[in-house]
Amino acid sequence: RFAIILTHNRPQLLKECVAAVAPQCDTVIVIDNASDPPVRAQDLPGLGQVAGCVLGIPDQPPNLAALWNRGFDLIAGMDHDTDPYWIAVLCDDALIPDGWYQAVVDAMTATGAAAGCSNPFGHLHEPRLKTAPDSDIMGRMPGWAFILDGTKGLRADETMKWWFSDTSLDFTARQAGGMVMIGSHPVPNRLPNDFTNSKPELAEQAGRDRQRFAEVWGFVPW
DSSP, X not given: OEEEEEESSOHHHHHHHHHHHGGGOSEEEEEEOSOSSOOOGGGOGGGGGSEEEEEEOOOSSOOHXXXXXXXXXXXXXXXXXXXXXXXXXXXXXXOOOTTHXXXXXXXXXXXXXXXXXXXXXXXXXXXXXXXXXXXXXGGSOOTTEEEEEGGGOOOOOTTSOSSSHHHHHHHHHHHTTOEEEESSSOOOBSSTTHHHHHOHHHHHHHHHHHHHHHHHHSSOOO
16 A cells, blocks of 8 residues: 655645554655655654655645655555555545545445546445546546556546546546545645636636646536
8 A cells, every 4th residue: 555645845734644544554755846844854754654755846836646656656666565556646635534444445446447536525335336437526526635456557637637537537547447435534735726716827726727627528517
C-alpha cells in the first residue's frame, strides 16, 4: 500500500496528513511542489513509521495531473510483493480517519473497481459502484483523497493542469472497472479552493481545464 501526498507551503497540515496515513500503508511519497522552505523528510515524524521519501518537483505553475503521474510512474517502477497494489492519492489538507484505507480497499476488492473513495459529505450508504460518466456531483471521486488499483496503469490527463483532472481520472477509472464510493470514513478537505481563490493564474487555468474536459468527454458534468 502506497500513499502519494501533494504539498505546497503547508508544513503543519502536511505533518498531520502524513501522521494520519502512515499507520495505514507501507510507503509514503511526499511530492513537494515548490514549497519555501523545501519540505525535508526529517521534519515529518510520520515518515519514521514507514518507508518514505520526499520528491521535490518545483515546476510552476503547478500541473497536478503531471505531479500525480510522476508519483504513479515512480511506484510502477518499484518491486511489488502483492498483486494488486494500491495507491492512495492525498492533498496535504486531507485528513483521513482511522480505517479509511482498509475500508476503501475492501470495497474495491469486492467490486473489482479500479478506483475508490469515501463519501466526503458523511452520507451513510452501502458501497456504490459507478461504471459510466454522469453528472452526479455528490457522487464524484473527490480529488483530495482517493485510491487507485496500481495494476490498472491509470494515469491522469496532463492537459487538465489544475481542475477537472481528478474527475477525468474518475471517469477513466469507471471505464477500467469502476469507481466505488463507500458511505463511511469521510475525509475533510480543510482548505477547499484555497489556492484557486488566492491565485488568479490558477483560477484562469481552471476555466481552461473546464473547456478541455468538455473537449475530451463531450460534456461538462457541472
